[in-house]
Amino acid sequence: MNRFTGRTVLVTGAGSGLGRAIALAFAAEGASVVAAGRTAASLNETVGLIEAADGTAAAVTADVTDSSRLQSLVRGSVDRFGGLDIAVNNAGILRGTGPVGEVSEEDWDAVLRTNVTGVWLAMKHEIAHMRENGGGAIVNISSNLGAHLRIPNLAAYITSKAAVSALTRAAALDHIHQGIRINAVSPGAADGPMSLRPGETDADRAERVKTENPLGRVAEAGEVAAAVLYLASPAAGAVVGTDLVIDSGSSA
Numbered sequence: 001m002n003r004f005t006g007r008t009v010l011v012t013g014a015g016s017g018l019g020r021a022i023a024l025a026f027a028a029e030g031a032s033v034v035a036a037g038r039t040a041a042s043l044n045e046t047v048g049l050i051e052a053a054d055g056t057a058a059a060v061t062a063d064v065t066d067s068s069r070l071q072s073l074v075r076g077s078v079d080r081f082g083g084l085d086i087a088v089n090n091a092g093i094l095r096g097t098g099p100v101g102e103v104s105e106e107d108w109d110a111v112l113r114t115n116v117t118g119v120w121l122a123m124k125h126e127i128a129h130m131r132e133n134g135g136g137a138i139v140n141i142s143s144n145l146g147a148h149l150r151i152p153n154l155a156a157y158i159t160s161k162a163a164v165s166a167l168t169r170a171a172a173l174d175h176i177h178q179g180i181r182i183n184a185v186s187p188g189a190a191d192g193p194m195s196l197r198p199g200e201t202d203a204d205r206a207e208r209v210k211t212e213n214p215l216g217r218v219a220e221a222g223e224v225a226a227a228v229l230y231l232a233s234p235a236a237g238a239v240v241g242t243d244l245v246i247d248s249g250s251s252a
């Protein structure tokens with residue numbers, strides 16, 4: 001399929017994990033991809049993988065907690081590729097593990113600032129362009145932890161992702177009349193470093209999740225990417241403010 005030929009897609013956190021898989025999937029379907037994050041080396045690797053597969057991409061360093069960098073990121077994407085049609089706000093961190101009473105103020109602030117304010121700021125600048133240019137589609141990467149499921153010792157992350165899920169629905173209502181469709185994907189444990197426990201290998205995780213979720217395995221990064229591409233595609237033209245959970249049945 002070539003659903004995104006002629007489209008420009010911005011992906012934050014595109015230097016690793018799910019963000020990289022999402023960037024590669026869009027590029028494989030014809031999109032020009034702007035891969036954003038804080039680390040040039042990992043973003044360049046993503047771009048290298050896309051170009052090796054005859055795709056088109058550019059790496060841009062930007063911290064999602066920095067509003068002026070995000071504004072330049074959107075402007076730069078438009079200058080480079082002629083527009084911005086789709087944005088995937090995927091950058092996120094998991095810190096501040098442990099009981100609520102023991103979470104440090106520094107970890108709490110960092111998680112909320114990156115995961116919630118970072119998504120809001122990114123949307124703010126993406127929407128500013130899209131509403132003046134015929135609309136677009138935004139997909140925020142939330143988590144099954146938050147609005148859909150709670151487990152002990154992850155309160156900062158859970159609170160941040162519950163906010164991303166709510167923010168997505170609120171933003172969808174505010175901007176659909178401008179032709180901007182906003183939705184979320186909420187993965188559960190997915191193939192990537194974030195779902196590994198300290199010291200755990202991929203094989204250890206595979207063994208652990210056999211009994212931990214109904215499906216008995218984590219989601220592949222490509223399975224999460226497929227959901228993002230669907231929500232960004234014309235086939236999802238009437239899908240507004242949904243939060244698609246992909247968590248192997250954990251929150252079913």
Ligand SMILES: NC(=O)c1ccc[n+]([C@@H]2O[C@H](COP(=O)([O-])OP(=O)(O)OC[C@H]3O[C@@H](n4cnc5c(N)ncnc54)[C@H](OP(=O)(O)O)[C@@H]3O)[C@@H](O)[C@H]2O)c1
Pocket residue numbers: 012013014015016017018019036037038039042062063064065090091092093114118141142143144186187188189190191192193194195
């Ligand atoms: N993997 C899972 O099991 C899972 C499950 C549910 C939800 N999620 C969500 O999926 C998203 C991607 O997670 P992942 O598993 O792929 O983790 P990951 O490999 O750690 O990717 C996170 C990306 O975000 C970037 N990032 C972090 N802080 C940033 C900032 N301030 N500004 C710009 N970029 C920043 C990181 O790059 P730099 O450090 O280079 O900036 C990194 O490339 C996250 O929002 C996460 O919460 C993941």
